[in-house]
Every structure is written in C-alpha cells, then in structure tokens.
Amino acid sequence: MIRISFKMLAVTLFAALHAAGVMAQGDLPVHFSVQQKVVSPTEVDVIFSGKIDNGWHVYSTGLPADGPTSAVLNTEKAEGAKPIGKLKALGREISNFDQIFGMKLRYFEKSVTFVQRYQITGKTYRLKGYLEYGACNDENCMPPTQVEFSYSGKGPDGAPEAKEEVKDEATETPVAVTADSLSADTAAVADTLSANIGGDLWKPMIKELQAFNGDNGNTDRSLLYIFLMGLVGGFVALFTPCVWPIIPMTVSFFLKRAKDKKKGVRDAITYGVSIIVIYLTLGIALTVIFGASFANALATNAVVNIIFCLLLVVFALSFFGWFELTLPSSWTNKIDSKASSTSGLLSIFLMAFTLALVSFSCTGPIIGFLLVEVTTSGSYMAPAMGMFGFALALALPFTLFALFPTWLKQAPKSGSWMNTIKVVLGFIELAFALKFFSVADLAYGWGLLDREVFLALWIVIFGMLGLYLIGKLKFQSDMYGEDKPMPVVCIMLGMVSFAFVVYMIPGLWGAPCKAVSAFAPPMNTQDFNLYHNEVKPKYTDYEEGMAAAASQGKPVLIDFTGFGCVNCRKMEASVWTDPQVADILNNEYILISLYVDDKRPLAKPMEVSLPDGTSKTLRTIGDKWSYLQQRKFGALVQPFYVPVDAQGNVLGSSFSYKEDVGEYVDFLKKGIEKVKN
Structure with a gap:
C-alpha cells in the first residue's frame, strides 16, 4: 500500500491559506491617486495610479458597448490645451473570455495606471475632468466610480492666449445605453433631483438596515x-x-x-x-x-x-x-x-x-x-x-x-463495516471536490464544468455509491473473502443514493434541481436548457415604482444593478429563473431595477454630499441611482437587493450575490411577512 507523508499535504494546504490572506479593506476596494507630469514645454500627462485590493479587478479601456464599465476619461474643460490620442492603460492586463457577456474581457489586478496626454496650445492652460472606471470581484461590482482632476499651468511663451478646445466631450466613447434597453416608463426620467432628495422616499435607512442585517442571526x-x-x-x-x-x-x-x-x-x-x-x-x-x-x-x-x-x-x-x-x-x-x-x-x-x-x-x-x-x-x-x-x-x-x-x-x-464507512466518505469527498473546481472554472471562464457536466459527474458518483452500498461494487480495501449480503442499513442508504441520482437526471435538460443549486454551477452555464422562466422588472425608475407600490398596496424589492454587472446577470439566470422565486417577484412584489451605469445625462450636473462628508457630482441617471443606494442604504456594490414598503422603510435585511435559491426565497418571504404583520 502506498503511503503519503502528511508534510507534503500540510505544506500545500497552509501555503494555499497563506496565499489567500488579504489585507483589511476600506470602504472602497480601489484607491486612485492623480498627478500631473510635464513631459515637455508643450505636453503634459494626467496620470491616475490605482491600487486594487485582493480579489478585485478594474476593467481596461475600450471594452465593447454591451460589456462591463470600461475605463473612460471625460474632459469637461480644456482651456489652452487639447487631448492627444486616447486614454492609455498601463500594467499587467489580463484577458479572459466571459460566458455571461459572450466576449473577451480585459482587466487589471493589484495595480493599474491610466494616462491621458494633453497638448498645450495656449500661453496658460486649465484642465478639468474625471476618470470613470468599473471594478468587480467574484461576488459584487462597484457602480461606475469617478476620480476627478483639475490642473492649470503655463504654456510656451510664444503661444496664443488660452481658449477652450474641448468641452463636455469624453476622450473615450462611453458605454451606450439606449431607451430600448429600459422599460418605456423610464425613457424620460424627470430631473427633479433636488426635490427627490428632500423627500421621504430618499430618507436614509442605514441604521435600520444595519439593525436588520445584524439581527438576522x-x-x-x-x-x-x-x-x-x-x-x-x-x-x-x-x-x-x-x-x-x-x-x-x-x-x-x-x-x-x-x-x-x-x-x-x-x-x-x-x-x-x-x-x-x-x-x-x-x-x-x-x-x-x-x-x-x-x-x-x-x-x-x-x-x-x-x-x-x-x-x-x-x-x-x-x-x-x-x-x-x-x-x-x-x-x-x-x-x-x-x-x-x-x-x-x-x-x-x-x-x-x-x-x-x-x-x-x-x-x-x-x-x-x-x-x-x-x-x-x-x-x-x-x-x-x-x-x-x-x-x-x-x-x-x-x-x-x-x-x-x-x-x-x-x-x-x-469489522468490515468500518471500511464501508471510509469508502462512503471517499465518494462524498470526491463529489465535494467538484464544487471547488467549479468555483475556479467559473472564475477563469474555462467552460470545462458546465452545469450539465457537473450534474452528469454527480450522477455517476452517487450511482456508483449506490452500487457499492448494495454490494455490487468492491474496492481493494474490502474483504473479498466474505460473500455475505449487505446489511439492511446499507441497502436502504443505497436506495436513497439511487433516488438522488433519479432526482438529478432531469437537471441535464434544465430542471432547477433546488437541492443541488447551492453546489452546481449557475443555470446560465447550461448548454441545453428546455426550462425558461424569466423575470423582468416592472419599473426602472425609483419614484414611479414607489408610486405604483403605494397604489397597489404591495411591498417593493429594489434591485441595484448594472448593465455591466456580471454577478447581477448570474443571479438573474440562476436564482430568478427558479419557479418559486419568479412567482414571488412577479406577483408579490413591485420589482424596481435601478441601473447604476445608466449613461443618459441628467438635465444639469449636481453636487451632493456623501455620508462620509465628501462631495460628489451627479452627471448621469446612473449616478443618481448610485447616490440613492449610498445615501439611503449605505452601500455601493451590485447586485444589492433590499425590500422596502411604499414609504421607503426597510422591511428586512439586504441580500447580495449568493446563488442559493432557498436562502433567496426566505429573504423574499421575510419582507412579505413584515408587511402583513
């Protein structure tokens, strides 16, 4: 019999634990600093240096319009200067194919530097604008985040007087969002932002939400x-x-x-x-x-x-x-x-x-x-x-x-019954090994362990376990000399294993199989799916959705999401497609989906105060929804689900990315029970 030393396994396990240790994170997982660098008397660089927390990544420039949020530099004012070329991304760029978006995504981990060069055309110059970027980890995404800059200086002595070369023009093409991609009721969102912020629907509920999240046990x-x-x-x-x-x-x-x-x-x-x-x-x-x-x-x-x-x-x-x-x-x-x-x-x-x-x-x-x-x-x-x-x-x-x-x-x-326990444990550990490989497969986008492949392997594993328990499969460690029938307990457990196999078989064609949904890859990885049960939000504007909830007497589920949020699509594909979840969302709640990366501009930019005392300029409808999430609920990540009543009061704890149908159903039911009580 082969013997393997514990030292090798211990070193491997503890090295893995050490490599995964992360530093304590602040409120934001990405920290940018901005500086101006004079390249020559007629050229200047604006440099954005970003430090990225472990587990997070920042998307590169120039991603397709229907992908995640690209890094984009917006020049609001350029007096006596004009941009040269496009925003450049420097660092170790990673490229992986993403099954959700069906495209190759480029992003940076650990650190990234974005550089925009300007040509000085006047005797003096003044630059003002902001970098907008998107950041995600394996569970959440940040809303499009802005890093503002403002610089001025002197140009060549012989240059003409400064004049504005660029105004309100992005040096990169922003992600295009059309009215067709939203519901008809939000094609023209009212820009009465000041009045909305002062209203009861915008009142902060951070402490109340924290109480629910802290008391849910x-x-x-x-x-x-x-x-x-x-x-x-x-x-x-x-x-x-x-x-x-x-x-x-x-x-x-x-x-x-x-x-x-x-x-x-x-x-x-x-x-x-x-x-x-x-x-x-x-x-x-x-x-x-x-x-x-x-x-x-x-x-x-x-x-x-x-x-x-x-x-x-x-x-x-x-x-x-x-x-x-x-x-x-x-x-x-x-x-x-x-x-x-x-x-x-x-x-x-x-x-x-x-x-x-x-x-x-x-x-x-x-x-x-x-x-x-x-x-x-x-x-x-x-x-x-x-x-x-x-x-x-x-x-x-x-x-x-x-x-x-x-x-x-x-x-x-x-006796031999102890060896039977060991072998059964072996089958269970082999099944759980696939769960961890699935996490890596989804993270790297290999596509090796789609949902039906995972279920097929589990069907084989638990089928062989059933054969072992009824005595039709033997291992080297079993006592071959004994030709005795298996105990009744083993036969009964073998029947349970076979029943579990039968339960999983319809999953090969797209059946939800809720009992294994927490272990199997998400439904969107299924290549052949005969099951369809989509959920679409009734409203994508906060005020209109809340007015409908008040008239219908229903609770509201606010879904802070994004067009470029990978994990939002995963939740919609693997959790919202469950019949029980779909029934609750379609019939028991008013579902409001607020896209934090909606690029349609507000009538006029507005500067607002954040809970931490800093200020932020709201320029787009997506900025408005991001500010609502931060002001009212003290959160910034997507997906982010929170149940409220028609007056904007929280009804229960919040829910983020977790592909667990049972837990999501419990989360929804608690909000409904709170309203009834």
Whole structure:
C-alpha cells in the first residue's frame, strides 16, 4: 500500500491559506491617486495610479458597448490645451473570455495606471475632468466610480492666449445605453433631483438596515452549523478502523491502572479534555496565523479552490484504499515514549496526542475536508468552531465508557463495516471536490464544468455509491473473502443514493434541481436548457415604482444593478429563473431595477454630499441611482437587493450575490411577512 507523508499535504494546504490572506479593506476596494507630469514645454500627462485590493479587478479601456464599465476619461474643460490620442492603460492586463457577456474581457489586478496626454496650445492652460472606471470581484461590482482632476499651468511663451478646445466631450466613447434597453416608463426620467432628495422616499435607512442585517442571526446560525458539521465529522471518525478499536483498550487501561474507579474516571475525562484541547488549538492556530480576512478570500480565490479540489481528490483516493496517509513514524514514537516516561496530567495529555497521530490516516481526510469547508465559509471563528465540534465528538465516548464501563460490552465489535464507512466518505469527498473546481472554472471562464457536466459527474458518483452500498461494487480495501449480503442499513442508504441520482437526471435538460443549486454551477452555464422562466422588472425608475407600490398596496424589492454587472446577470439566470422565486417577484412584489451605469445625462450636473462628508457630482441617471443606494442604504456594490414598503422603510435585511435559491426565497418571504404583520 502506498503511503503519503502528511508534510507534503500540510505544506500545500497552509501555503494555499497563506496565499489567500488579504489585507483589511476600506470602504472602497480601489484607491486612485492623480498627478500631473510635464513631459515637455508643450505636453503634459494626467496620470491616475490605482491600487486594487485582493480579489478585485478594474476593467481596461475600450471594452465593447454591451460589456462591463470600461475605463473612460471625460474632459469637461480644456482651456489652452487639447487631448492627444486616447486614454492609455498601463500594467499587467489580463484577458479572459466571459460566458455571461459572450466576449473577451480585459482587466487589471493589484495595480493599474491610466494616462491621458494633453497638448498645450495656449500661453496658460486649465484642465478639468474625471476618470470613470468599473471594478468587480467574484461576488459584487462597484457602480461606475469617478476620480476627478483639475490642473492649470503655463504654456510656451510664444503661444496664443488660452481658449477652450474641448468641452463636455469624453476622450473615450462611453458605454451606450439606449431607451430600448429600459422599460418605456423610464425613457424620460424627470430631473427633479433636488426635490427627490428632500423627500421621504430618499430618507436614509442605514441604521435600520444595519439593525436588520445584524439581527438576522446569519453569523450565529453559520457558526452553529459549522459546529454541528464538526460534531458529525467527529462521530464519523469514531467509526473508522483507526479510532474505534482504540476506545475500549484506552478506557480499560485507565480503569485498571487506577487504584480506585473515581481516579480512573477522572483520568478518562482528562484524556477526553486533552483531545478537545489538541484539536481546538489547531483550529485557533489557523485563525490566528492567517488573520480575520483570510476566510473571505478563500471563498472566491480560484487558485486556492483548485488546490482544495486536488486535496479532496487525494483524501477520497485514500479512503478508497489506493494509498494510506501517514504521519512520520518518528513523531509517534517520540510522543509515545514521552507519555511512558512521564506521569500525571502531562502523561495523559501525551497519550491523547499519540491518539491524534496514530489515527491520522483515518481522521486526516475528515479533518482536511472539514477545514476546507469551514475556511471557505467566510466566518472568522469557523476553523476553531469546527475543530471544537470534531474534538468533542471524538472525546465523548472515552468519557462515557469510563463512566459506564458496562456499555463497552454492548458496543459493536470492529469489522468490515468500518471500511464501508471510509469508502462512503471517499465518494462524498470526491463529489465535494467538484464544487471547488467549479468555483475556479467559473472564475477563469474555462467552460470545462458546465452545469450539465457537473450534474452528469454527480450522477455517476452517487450511482456508483449506490452500487457499492448494495454490494455490487468492491474496492481493494474490502474483504473479498466474505460473500455475505449487505446489511439492511446499507441497502436502504443505497436506495436513497439511487433516488438522488433519479432526482438529478432531469437537471441535464434544465430542471432547477433546488437541492443541488447551492453546489452546481449557475443555470446560465447550461448548454441545453428546455426550462425558461424569466423575470423582468416592472419599473426602472425609483419614484414611479414607489408610486405604483403605494397604489397597489404591495411591498417593493429594489434591485441595484448594472448593465455591466456580471454577478447581477448570474443571479438573474440562476436564482430568478427558479419557479418559486419568479412567482414571488412577479406577483408579490413591485420589482424596481435601478441601473447604476445608466449613461443618459441628467438635465444639469449636481453636487451632493456623501455620508462620509465628501462631495460628489451627479452627471448621469446612473449616478443618481448610485447616490440613492449610498445615501439611503449605505452601500455601493451590485447586485444589492433590499425590500422596502411604499414609504421607503426597510422591511428586512439586504441580500447580495449568493446563488442559493432557498436562502433567496426566505429573504423574499421575510419582507412579505413584515408587511402583513
């Protein structure tokens, strides 16, 4: 049997965690500085230097009109100067094909520099304008963001008096938005912005929304779920060949070596507590070493997801019996000898540590699977909570059997059933490996794991699991000499596995398959889809939509979106197409979609104050909706969904990008229940 050292796996896993750690982010994920550089007496460059937070990217210049927001420089005033050529993008440009937009997108990560050159034509010059850019990560997009500049200076002595060469003209062609792309009721949006901002519909609801988001208990439920997942993992690990046979031997040892039963029970409890301390320390170490922000980065980091996929495949093959994961034997020998030569609490702790080392070939893949799952949950305390649940389940039988020794006689004996558990876990880890590969596939746009390919692989995996459970498939680790029928429990579980396969088969032709929607790629990756259930917003103007809600007595779902928002299209394709979601949006809500990158100009630019005390000039209808989102709800990313009543009061927590149909339905129903109550 092949043996693989834990050192190689540990180095790989921890290197992946370290590479995914990110710095704490401010309010904006992209930070630009602007400077003027005199190239010659007649030429000057305006340079925009951007630092991009990890996980985010800024789109390049000159993308097609129906794509995301390109970087565009708008020159509002150029007295005694004129632009030379177009805006140039400098840096390491990445080019990938995007399936949502059906085009190749170009963008920058980490850093980018945009440069616009001007020719000085007058004795003095004055430049004023702004750079507009778009930024996204794997979950959200920023609205088109502006970086303003204003410079003046002297030109050549012999030049004529300065005159305005360019006015209100962009040096790049902006993204074209036609009235046909919007609903007819917004073809002519009223530019009564001052009156709107002063009205009740625009009143800030930031604190109220924060209260809903803070009270919805998602974090607490998430940690409870992680704890329960760890608890289940620990109980599963108990019934493996590396742990179960050790329990009666260890408990008997404590009871026999003690002078009285009370001391034996006390030693067994100490042994159990030591197991908890060891595994809990591992979970806390992950959190302390990599910081509070690393978990969020893991959820969307493509390279890390590939590594996790490969790790789970390795763990699965180990459970199938192809090879055995082992720790260096010198570790076990040293700890065991230390435990024998010491006494008291330290001796018991070292014995518990020996158990952790000896049982690694069975517990290692379970711990690895658990850590991979919890570290991609985005929760700061997830590793510690998961390890606490795992250790508690692992330590519990040592204490219980010490308290009630007669239970040992009733405990099932070691046998082939423990290997069956290992193989079943192998199938489960193999299935979950595809989930992590799917994240990387979507991020890089490879198109290797479309939805029907994913479902086909899951159908094969769970079909083979069913065959194994009913005894029609054998592995090298199984006892071939035994020709006994499978236990009834295995037969029943095999039937469940086959039923799950039958449930997934219609998904190959586009059926929603809600039970796997959180794991499978989004519906828009399906090449052959016989299912269509589109949702279109009734209104794309805030005031008109709110007036309709007041007249019809319905709640409102405000959808802050964008023509160039990739993840907005993903939500519409994979979540809004669900029949239950579509029914609620079409019949229970007034759906208002506000496009923050709508380029149609307002009648007159307007300067407004932002919540942080800075000011911003609103020039387009998209600027207006972006300002509404920031002023009223304190948010800037898209997609961003928030339920409100006809007076603009929030009805529940907000929802961002998450392709989870069940959670989105619960989110919508809470808003409706709030109105009814």
